[in-house]
Amino acid sequence: MEELAVTRAVSIPRGELTWRFSRSSGPGGQSVNTSDSRVELRFDLAGTQAVPQPLKDRALRRLADRLVDGVLVVTAAEHRSQLQNRRAAEARLVALLAAAIAPPGPARRATRPTRTAVERRLDSKRRHGQNKRLRRPPVE
Numbered sequence: 731m732e733e734l735a736v737t738r739a740v741s742i743p744r745g746e747l748t749w750r751f752s753r754s755s756g757p758g759g760q761s762v763n764t765s766d767s768r769v770e771l772r773f774d775l776a777g778t779q780a781v782p783q784p785l786k787d788r789a790l791r792r793l794a795d796r797l798v799d800g801v802l803v804v805t806a807a808e809h810r811s812q813l814q815n816r817r818a819a820e821a822r823l824v825a826l827l828a829a830a831i832a833p834p835g836p837a838r839r840a841t842r843p844t845r846t847a848v849e850r851r852l853d854s855k856r857r858h859g860q861n862k863r864l865r866r867p868p869v870e
Contacts, residue, residue: 734820736827742780747823748772749816754807768807769815771823776800781831789830802826 733741754768775781775789777800796802804826806818843851 734824736824737831740781740785740827740831742773742778742827746773746778746780748774751812754810754815765810765812767810767812767815769805769812769819771804771806771816771819773802773804773823773827774800775802775827781827785831789827792830793826796826 733743734747735741748771750770750772751766752768752770753766775786775793775797778786781789790797790800793802802823804819804822806815806822809815809818
């Protein structure tokens with residue numbers, strides 16, 4: 731697999747992915763201080779040509795708070811095996827990008843609450859106020 735499929739129309743060449751490995755925290759037994767099982771996957775979203783420009787703009791806008799200089803960073807350290815963490819990081823990257831390039835949902839239609847819902851809310855407020863009044867000390 732030379733490409734990582736995000737959607738049917740969009741796939742990322744594996745050459746554009748950058749991997750970094752480090753020691754993971756948590757249990758590991760005898761190999762805890764020797765294996766680099768934590769995975770950090772980097773994808774330059776701003777500089778890629780694999781994603782069409784309109785989808786790239788949408789993804790950059792939606793993922794703005796996760797990007798560092800246009801680069802999306804995904805980490806995985808929940809497994810003790812580096813291979814499993816690599817697969818988990820790829821799956822996270824695919825899920826993030828798929829959600830970011832998905833078309834926006836339908837616009838919300840404004841609605842009004844029903845009369846029953848309004849009455850229920852006001853009754854609840856009255857009961858809450860009555861409880862608070864009952865907690866007050868008696869007036870002498």
